[in-house]
Amino acid sequence: MKIGVIGGGAWGTALAQVMASGGNDVRLWAREKEVVSVINSVHRNTLFLPDCPLSERITATGELGWVGETDAILVVTPAQHMRTVLEGLPDNGRPLILCSKGIEAGSLKLLHEVAHEVMASSPIAVLSGPTFAHEVAAGLPTAVTLASADEELARDLAERIAQPTFRPYATGDVAGAEIGGAVKNVLAIACGVVDGAGLGQNARAAMIARGFAEMTRFGLARGARVETLGGLSGLGDLVLTCTSTSSRNFSLGVGLGEGKPARELLEDRRTVAEGAATAPVLREAASEAGVDMPITQAVCALLEGAQVRPVIDALLNRPLRAEGV
């Protein structure tokens, strides 16, 4: 197969490498000329995935139209740039697999809704799960959720992109797959804060469990299925991202927990911490859906400059309630 990949960050590059290792020819679109040039000349993405030698089956390009002429296209831009990038892609009926994690600011739309608006003729699927790019690129075993409203398409794409150490599990629950990936980034910031502020491992486990309750409440309100939220793209990714400093979102939270200002932590980043963009969008979407998301609100407050201690005290002083979603 010929596979297109849109986005030359760590995740786009890792996915390109997995697809190429399975014998596919890969066309990888990157926005920056420097990324295109370095991938084609030294077969390495020295900016975003420096430690992984890349297959010669990967050709980087700045031409979206050329990437559009492939059998399936993985879309791996930061969530907030997806709409603009898709507007430059021909809507020619090739399946799009969305691999980014977030909710669009302003419209409060999930990314498959955005893609459907821009690419009305192209079948849409979502790939999400516990997937640190550097591990996937190194060929370490990884399992993901592959969702499409057309379940036959999900199963077909899963067959076509599976590799010996890369296992997609098909589902028809697109909203569930997307909500897990978007919400866990916000919760990873919260867990990082717990670590940075030295609140201990009990507190982190509590944050993961109550965070999952929060994810479930929001997911159910937006039509997700509970088994998807409890699967790879929900609970699986939540556990991964909330327990590792390899996560950019968790690391951002550690800095916040140590009392560093959010502006300073976000200013110099070249890589994305999607949770910082998703948190205020999620707060708004939750309020619109009438869903209580206290951890998300706490993360927003910290990103907006609140001090750590009062934010934690406010969470701890919430009225006691019965356990459950």
Ligand SMILES: NC(=O)C1=CN([C@@H]2O[C@H](COP(=O)(O)OP(=O)(O)OC[C@H]3O[C@@H](n4cnc5c(N)ncnc54)[C@H](OP(=O)(O)O)[C@@H]3O)[C@@H](O)[C@H]2O)C=CC1
């Ligand atoms: N890294 C990971 O382990 C995983 C990441 N993801 C998700 O994948 C998505 C991409 O993340 P990742 O690959 O890590 O990104 P990185 O942080 O590695 O790289 C940043 C990316 O942002 C791109 N970018 C910056 N500004 C723009 C813009 N205006 N328009 C289009 N692209 C822009 C850069 O493109 P360019 O190089 O062309 O400038 C580059 O590809 C995110 O939604 C993330 O949550 C999902 C699973 C795992």
Ligand SMILES: O=C(CO)COP(=O)(O)O
């Ligand atoms: O989504 C990811 C792992 O599944 C990557 O997490 P971070 O963006 O927090 O690094």
